[in-house]
Amino acid sequence: MMNPSIVPASLTVTGPITWLSICSKAAVEWVSKQTGQSNFAQSAAHMAFNLTRRLKLDKFPQNAAVSEPDVETARRYTQAYFEERLDRAFAVVDRSAFQGRLDAQFEDGGESDQEDPAWYALRNVVYAYGCRIELSRRNSSVQAQSQAWKYFENALSVHVNLLYIRTDITAVQALAAMAFFVNSLGCPALEYMLVSNAVLLAYAKGLHLAIPSAWNGDEVEIQKRNHLFWSIYCLEKDICFRSGRPSSIDDEDISCSIPMPTEESPLDLQLLSGSIRHAQVLSRICKNMLTVKGLERSSEETVVAVQELEGQLEAWRQSLPLWMRPGTGIESDDQSEKTHLGQRVDKVHLSHILHLRVAYHGSLSALHSIFFYPWNLLRFGPLEKDPALEKQVQTSTETVAQAARSIILSARQNVVDSSTLRSLGLVFPMVGLINLFIYILKHPAHPGVASDLLLMEIAAGYFSYLEFVLEDYSTFQFAKAFMLYAKAAVKQAGNSGAGNSASYAPVLGELETLIINTYSLHDLAKLVVLS
Numbered sequence: 001m002m003n004p005s006i007v008p009a010s011l012t013v014t015g016p017i018t019w020l021s022i023c024s025k026a027a028v029e030w031v032s033k034q035t036g037q038s039n040f041a042q043s044a045a046h047m048a049f050n051l052t053r054r055l056k057l058d059k060f061p062q063n064a065a066v067s068e069p070d071v072e073t074a075r076r077y078t079q080a081y082f083e084e085r086l087d088r089a090f091a092v093v094d095r096s097a098f099q100g101r102l103d104a105q106f107e108d109g110g111e112s113d114q115e116d117p118a119w120y121a122l123r124n125v126v127y128a129y130g131c132r133i134e135l136s137r138r139n140s141s142v143q144a145q146s147q148a149w150k151y152f153e154n155a156l157s158v159h160v161n162l163l164y165i166r167t168d169i170t171a172v173q174a175l176a177a178m179a180f181f182v183n184s185l186g187c188p189a190l191e192y193m194l195v196s197n198a199v200l201l202a203y204a205k206g207l208h209l210a211i212p213s214a215w216n217g218d219e220v221e222i223q224k225r226n227h228l229f230w231s232i233y234c235l236e237k238d239i240c241f242r243s244g245r246p247s248s249i250d251d252e253d254i255s256c257s258i259p260m261p262t263e264e265s266p267l268d269l270q271l272l273s274g275s276i277r278h279a280q281v282l283s284r285i286c287k288n289m290l291t292v293k294g295l296e297r298s299s300e301e302t303v304v305a306v307q308e309l310e311g312q313l314e315a316w317r318q319s320l321p322l323w324m325r326p327g328t329g330i331e332s333d334d335q336s337e338k339t340h341l342g343q344r345v346d347k348v349h350l351s352h353i354l355h356l357r358v359a360y361h362g363s364l365s366a367l368h369s370i371f372f373y374p375w376n377l378l379r380f381g382p383l384e385k386d387p388a389l390e391k392q393v394q395t396s397t398e399t400v401a402q403a404a405r406s407i408i409l410s411a412r413q414n415v416v417d418s419s420t421l422r423s424l425g426l427v428f429p430m431v432g433l434i435n436l437f438i439y440i441l442k443h444p445a446h447p448g449v450a451s452d453l454l455l456m457e458i459a460a461g462y463f464s465y466l467e468f469v470l471e472d473y474s475t476f477q478f479a480k481a482f483m484l485y486a487k488a489a490v491k492q493a494g495n496s497g498a499g500n501s502a503s504y505a506p507v508l509g510e511l512e513t514l515i516i517n518t519y520s521l522h523d524l525a526k527l528v529v530l531s
Helices: 019-023 025-035 040-055 071-084 095-107 117-135 141-156 159-164 169-182 191-204 219-243 267-289 299-319 347-372 374-380 387-413 422-442 449-470 478-493 507-518 521-526
Strands: none
Touching: 019 025, 019 040, 025 040, 025 374, 025 422, 025 478, 040 478, 071 095, 071 117, 095 117, 117 141, 117 159, 117 169, 141 169, 141 449, 159 169, 159 191, 169 191, 169 219, 191 219, 219 267, 219 347, 219 422, 267 299, 267 347, 299 347, 299 387, 347 374, 347 387, 347 422, 387 422, 387 449, 422 449, 422 478, 449 478
């Protein structure tokens, strides 16, 4: 049995192909060697501490945090939820059914249906979404999130009831909607636990199974069940992929139908279908690359697995219509007038398209990172003794570097506020920043290092913008530190192609100042380097 006294209470375990592996002991040692800077351990520890502390709440709400809105406000929040939320394509809640039940409640005098915790949770998380959307139009993003969070706490206060008393499909909808709500920049990162609960409850109610034809089930209701399950599937696979945590879903246990839209289908349905098929590829990447069994493969087997999975990822990309396909670009002019086959492409569609495109590059990055991160290569032995492995390392290195550049450039199109999807607003830009940083450290003398350093500055500027929008002035300081460490590595390599070496003279002093200003002794006493 593991002795709890030797395991730090704040330790958060991540997979070897996730971006937080930069904070592992092996990674810190490698970076320190490449940069000649022993203080990188402090930067990595501070980053790990600030990012992982948002994985939990300080306390759990026991009672309702705020009274429910009046009828007019409730209807405005409901309309905003169904029309303007950024994850609208994920059909968790049926609009007509929800509005019908809400109208019936207000017709009965507005009495809250407290004996049904699932309905209480569902309508409050809808209010939370709507409140955040509506208030953000006239208040700061942080103020909007603060008020919306109170409605979310209402929903969270009955979380245990959703799991342990008799409920219908509404409880699954509530848990799923709660998971999607917190999957945003302004919220604590509670989505893994919430979506895992939603998966287990969906399993218990058979949502993953096809309805036998002999039951003569209503086709519309069956479609709603399928859309709900596959929406949960997409979120769960995305979270497990980016965090390196195990999935609760076994793809071989699923028999319910995947939505099969046509070109004339609503754009939301087409986006949902594209997301489902991408999530299925993510699932195979996780199963082959993140499991204990997958990590025990020989270098030859791993090379074959990476190449096969990359082929599947490319097949998915090619299967998408041009308007959402990665690599085709997103125009930046007035999008409010754009249409696709007569359907208006709104800002919600554009956000989802951008997410799919960046997710493609993030998927490529994770898939090839097993051969890109130097600390992962140690288990394969010396490269010079295995020409095939050495060739794959070179290929993977360039693939990851190009994906990192694409991600950083795409981040300029992000519309950032507290409701921005976490993977789009934080995780993928982080992947781009860290992977380009590692590439520069691996090749500090390559001819294109000057442009890569400029991209590092763009990425650092993006995270500074996050600080401003989210009013969080300490969490993202590491982005600037990474840029400075990269410059230090280039200076150490003496790369004349990166500009006048004298321009890097202030780098080390700037790093020392940044570290002193960012890390208090109190913080440093609590930091944990992930291993």
